Structures are given as structure tokens and as C-alpha cells.
Amino acid sequence: MSDNGERLTTPRPTAAIELRHLTRTFGDIRAVDDVSFTVPAGRLTGFVGGNGAGKTTTMRMLMGVLSPTAGEVIWDGRPITRLDRRRFGYMPEERGLYPKQPVLDQLVYLGRLRGLGASAARASVTTHLERLGLAERAKDHVEKLSLGNQQRVQIIAALMGRPRALVLDEPFSGLDPAAVDSMADLLREHTSAGVPVLFSSHQLDLVERLCERLVVLAGGRVVAAGSPEDLRAHSVTRHRLVLSGDAGWVRGVPGIHAVDVEGRSALLEVVDHGAERGLLEEALRRGEVHEFSPQRPSLAQIYREVTA
Amino acid sequence: MTTTQQRPLDDTAADADAFDDAGRPWAVVASREVVVRLTNRAFLVSTLITVLFIAGFSAFSVWESGRTTTYTVAVQGPDGRQLVERAAAAVTESDDKVAIVSTQVPGEAAARALVDAGDADAWLHEGASGWTLTSADDPDLVLRTAVEGALRSTALERNAAAAGTTVEVVEQGTTLTANRFDGRLGHTGFVKAATFAFALLFFMAAMMFGQQIAASVVEEKQSRLVEIIATAIPLRQLLAGKVVGNSVIALGQVVLFAAVGLVAVSFTEFSTLLPSLSTAVVWFVLFFTVGFFALACLYAVAGALASRTEDLQSTTAPMTTVLMFVYVASFGLTGTALKVASFVPIASVVSMPGRILSGDAAWWEPVLSLVVMAAFSAATVVLGERIYRRSLMQTRGRVSWRQALTAPE
Numbered sequence: 001m002s003d004n005g006e007r008l009t010t011p012r013p014t015a016a017i018e019l020r021h022l023t024r025t026f027g028d029i030r031a032v033d034d035v036s037f038t039v040p041a042g043r044l045t046g047f048v049g050g051n052g053a054g055k056t057t058t059m060r061m062l063m064g065v066l067s068p069t070a071g072e073v074i075w076d077g078r079p080i081t082r083l084d085r086r087r088f089g090y091m092p093e094e095r096g097l098y099p100k101q102p103v104l105d106q107l108v109y110l111g112r113l114r115g116l117g118a119s120a121a122r123a124s125v126t127t128h129l130e131r132l133g134l135a136e137r138a139k140d141h142v143e144k145l146s147l148g149n150q151q152r153v154q155i156i157a158a159l160m161g162r163p164r165a166l167v168l169d170e171p172f173s174g175l176d177p178a179a180v181d182s183m184a185d186l187l188r189e190h191t192s193a194g195v196p197v198l199f200s201s202h203q204l205d206l207v208e209r210l211c212e213r214l215v216v217l218a219g220g221r222v223v224a225a226g227s228p229e230d231l232r233a234h235s236v237t238r239h240r241l242v243l244s245g246d247a248g249w250v251r252g253v254p255g256i257h258a259v260d261v262e263g264r265s266a267l268l269e270v271v272d273h274g275a276e277r278g279l280l281e282e283a284l285r286r287g288e289v290h291e292f293s294p295q296r297p298s299l300a301q302i303y304r305e306v307t308a
Numbered sequence: 309m310t311t312t313q314q315r316p317l318d319d320t321a322a323d324a325d326a327f328d329d330a331g332r333p334w335a336v337v338a339s340r341e342v343v344v345r346l347t348n349r350a351f352l353v354s355t356l357i358t359v360l361f362i363a364g365f366s367a368f369s370v371w372e373s374g375r376t377t378t379y380t381v382a383v384q385g386p387d388g389r390q391l392v393e394r395a396a397a398a399v400t401e402s403d404d405k406v407a408i409v410s411t412q413v414p415g416e417a418a419a420r421a422l423v424d425a426g427d428a429d430a431w432l433h434e435g436a437s438g439w440t441l442t443s444a445d446d447p448d449l450v451l452r453t454a455v456e457g458a459l460r461s462t463a464l465e466r467n468a469a470a471a472g473t474t475v476e477v478v479e480q481g482t483t484l485t486a487n488r489f490d491g492r493l494g495h496t497g498f499v500k501a502a503t504f505a506f507a508l509l510f511f512m513a514a515m516m517f518g519q520q521i522a523a524s525v526v527e528e529k530q531s532r533l534v535e536i537i538a539t540a541i542p543l544r545q546l547l548a549g550k551v552v553g554n555s556v557i558a559l560g561q562v563v564l565f566a567a568v569g570l571v572a573v574s575f576t577e578f579s580t581l582l583p584s585l586s587t588a589v590v591w592f593v594l595f596f597t598v599g600f601f602a603l604a605c606l607y608a609v610a611g612a613l614a615s616r617t618e619d620l621q622s623t624t625a626p627m628t629t630v631l632m633f634v635y636v637a638s639f640g641l642t643g644t645a646l647k648v649a650s651f652v653p654i655a656s657v658v659s660m661p662g663r664i665l666s667g668d669a670a671w672w673e674p675v676l677s678l679v680v681m682a683a684f685s686a687a688t689v690v691l692g693e694r695i696y697r698r699s700l701m702q703t704r705g706r707v708s709w710r711q712a713l714t715a716p717e
Contacts, residue, residue, distance in 0.1 A: 065539060091536075094531075097533065109336070110540070
């Protein structure tokens, strides 16, 4: 990583982060295996995956905290440098602060390390503290704050100084619903300014609600990437069938997989294309059909499918 | 999270010219280390207590050395009184801070009562086999020597008169004069004390600041703050800032203690030795500065090797051992061993100023020793930086020194 003689560049607002074939091994374990995806400018990209899927390792490589065994990170069309990352906002998975230092002082310190001038850092921190309702706690030691407030301080550490990109590992964990909403508002402010935002989360409903893009990681590999709609298009469509009589017979229909049958209703997957025709004919022969509707798959369902 | 105002973010910090990327992040780190230390109440209190201790100890020794010690000897009859007067005259002549007085008692019982009550230090009485000095404990050496001398002189005078000659004739040629080739008689104890003070200062500062550096490194590592810092600045700059910041504070504290110590010495009978002591102190501070740099770096590495505060005990153990060795060596070594130690990095911090103070170091010796230590420190910083970078990001468990050296980055 050469950082001598380079100036802090002002990237075009369309700058995107691109991960190319990132791989990291720890001994014999391939924690991240040939991971490639793009975090587009001005978009919220959700990074989903189970525990140990490799999300944190990928983010740490993206931020240069960990060297990749293979692969590279591209920023604004060229390999990323340390000075580029210096202007990224980063929130590591396990978070901490200096417990015995006042809130304002340590945020200004972290801002200055990122290259902000003392007064610019102070101004940015003050603005953020006001936005997050922490202005009166600026002089308090961090250890005196509640956990929720400490999390806000950590969020400020990542968001201050107008970052060029945001890489946030589980930013929503431990936040109450109101805090989740204002955090989401903050992130949207950044994306609307053209900033690419990548955040990981276990909360699939949240990711579904917030994200225009989503990358699913399992076993160190990308198993799905795209908009929630893209992912749905590739998913097996389920249908809900409600009859006037008992629906138990659907289990025997060829080309149809009954996911769940309860009394007069059933949740079905059409395995062989066209099999629904035979199913409906049989249903009408047996009685009335109250409902036969395609079900919009939840992200959780897609997630289970792609990671299965 | 309650959003109180919808002000746009960072209107003040929006432009790239708000960034003063002067390439000196280590200075930002160093100034934080200094500020955090100087605003730490425990640090300020312990510094104040040490200054008071140094000042108080010297005040006490000044008072102690200015105090007159008076021995009271219980005697029976005029012979005993004359002996005591003679002893008193001799002892006061050699040391005006010591006086001996006699008090008359009727017999052993009274003398014993007086000694037991603490009103007399001893009972001087004549028996069949000559004079006896009896006290509650073993007789005090000063008193015993004085009375012995008086007794000897009295006997010599009597015996000389009986032999038809004088004491002067009998004593002729019995005087032995002790001297040193360098003529610096009588300050060996002072050199030892000063060397011990150097050792204590260095040991205390190294242990205290070393542990603090290690603790501050592991604090950042444990809380993952280091990941945020690592994305902002090179780890080399972080290490440099920590080492410089803590060295500045440590040095400031040692200079303060040394200054208080020198002022204190100027009030004592050793004030004549102040010029040579000051030279030694200046050398000590020089050695301390260079040596502390290496130690600070090693302690930072020890912090990086630990992953939790609890691991520090084991990762700092090698440094603690080295420091203990230096500490013990400072007053345990003599002759050639001391000479060798005064060139061994870290050990030389204490032993070379000690040799300078005792006056047996040629002018080039401290210079050479300082160069050796500077080279050692430079090598330590280079190697330490390498280990620091490699182990700082390894957050799973304790990293061994060997792993840190061989692990990929």
C-alpha cells in the first residue's frame, strides 16, 4: 500500500466499492472464499449471513484491518489506498471506547486521527451530538453513559467528518426501535449524498425494509446478491390454497410440494411447471376454491433457500 | 435514538480543506497520551506523594544529622565521674553532635532502676577484675568506644608515670592514617545511596509507565478501538505516538524527582558533592531517556501480544525480569562485573551514572555506553514495531512472541 506523496482526493459522487475475489484463510480454514460484489454509490447494501459466514472477516479486509490472502478491493475504479480508507466511516463488530475519557474529547481525537483539523473535528462532533440528543453528555466520561448512549457515540465515530463511504458491522444490534429508525434516517442522509453504505445485520426484516441491495454470505461464499426483487425472481414461488373442504389430499398431487397443510388451507410449492392446472382441476372437482394466490416470499424464506 | 434537529450533517467539516493531513498523526496520539496522563488524578497524586516523600526524607535526615545525641552514664564515686568526663571530652572533640554526661547512683539496684526507666544508658562500675559497663541491651558502640578510650588513656598515663615515662613516648608511632589514591575519602556510602536512588527512580518509572503503556495498548485492542484507529493512521504512527507521549511524561517526572532530590541534598552535609552528583544526574537523565524509549516500545509490544488486560501479567513478564535484574545489579555488582554492566543496555541506565559518580569512569566510557544503548533502542523500536503491527490485529487469545514474529500480516 503506497501512501507517500498521495493527496486526499475528492472522489466523484458516483464512487463505488468493489470487492474482487477476496479470500482469506486462517490456517486450514477458508473463512472467506472468493467473495466478489459491489457496494454501489448512494445505495444501502445489506450484508446478511449466519454466524461464522465470514461477514466480519470480509469487512475487516475491506477496511484494510486484515490483509486478504487473495483478491483486491477497488474504490472509484482503482485499487483502494490507505488514504481512501482514512475517509471511510467504519464501525467494527465488537465496539469499545476509552471508558475514562470524555465523549467530546475522544470523538475529536478519533476525528483528528482521520485527518480532520481540530476545529473541524469539534464542529462535526458537536453537530452529531446534537442530532443524536447527546449534547449535554459531551463532557461526561464514556463509562458513565448507558449502553445505548455508548452505541450512539460509536455511531458518531463512524459518521463524523463526512465519510466517503460507510462500512458498518452490525450497526443496529442493541438499538431500540426508535433508535433503529433514526439510525436508518442518518444512513439514508448519507446515501442520498451519494455515499455507498455497506452494513451487516442478522435482522432480516430490517434489511428487507432498508436495503436496495443485499448480499447473502454463507460458508465464506456469496450465495446471492442483488435487489430483494431480483432475489425473489429467482426464488421458488409459493401458493396459498384455501378450500371449502379438507385440504389433506394435496399431498398426493404430482408436481406439487405441500409445505404446510392445516385443515382447509395449504401452502404449496409448484415443483413442475404447469402442475398447478391439475391441482386446481382436482380442487374444483372436490368442491369450492376460496383462494389460490401466489405468496410474496419473505427475505427470511429467500435467505433459508439460498443458504440451505 | 432521538433525532432532535434535522440540521444537515457536517456542513462545517464538508470540504477537503478542513483536513490538515500534515502527516503527523503520531503527534496527535502523543498529545492525547500526555493529556490523559496529566488529567489522571491517580497519577498526579502519586507524583505529589513521591515529591513529598523525597522532600520529607531529606528534611528528616537534615534534622537527624543536626540532632545532638546525649548518653547518660550512671556511676558511683569520683573515679567513675572522671572517666565519663574524659570520655565526654574526647567524643565531643571528634563529633560535636554527641555528648556524654554522668549521674551519681548509690549502688547497682539504683543504677538498674535508672537504666530500666530509660533515664540512663549504662552503669559504669569498678569490680575486682576492673571496670564494667552494663546496660539493658548490648552497650552502644559509640559509648563503649568512648569509655574504652578514656579508660585506656587513664591507665596509660598511670602506667607511663609508674615506668618513669610519658604517654606521648609510649604512644609514639601508633597512629594509622587511612586514605584513598583519589583522595575522595568518605563518600562511598554516598555513591551507593545515589546509585540506589537512580535504580529506584528508573525501576519505579519503568514499571509504572511500562505497565501503563501496555495497558493503554491492550485497552485499544480489547475494545477494538484499534480497528478504527488502524483504518485512520498507520500503526507505526500509533506506536510512535504512544512511546513518545509516555516517554515525555516519564522523563518529566524523573527530572522533577531528580531536581527535588538535588535541592534536598544541597541542604545536607553532602552539599559539597553536589557538582559531581549533578553531572551524574545529567548523565542518568540522558541514559534514562534513551533506555526508556526501548522499554516503552517493548511494553507496547507486550500490550499488543495480550488480548485482554488479564494477559498482561504474562506478556510483560520478560520486561519485569530484566528490570528486576537491573535493579538488583545496581547495588549488587562491583569491580569488573559493574564495569561490564555499565555497557549493557538497560543495566547501563543505572550502573554508568553510578560509576561516573564514584569517579572511576573515563570520559569516553559513558559516551560509548550511550551509543551502545541508542543502537539497542533503535533496534528494539524497529523490531517492536514489526511485532506490534502483527499481533495488534490478532484478537483471538494471547499471541506468543514467536508467533508475532513469524505470523503473516
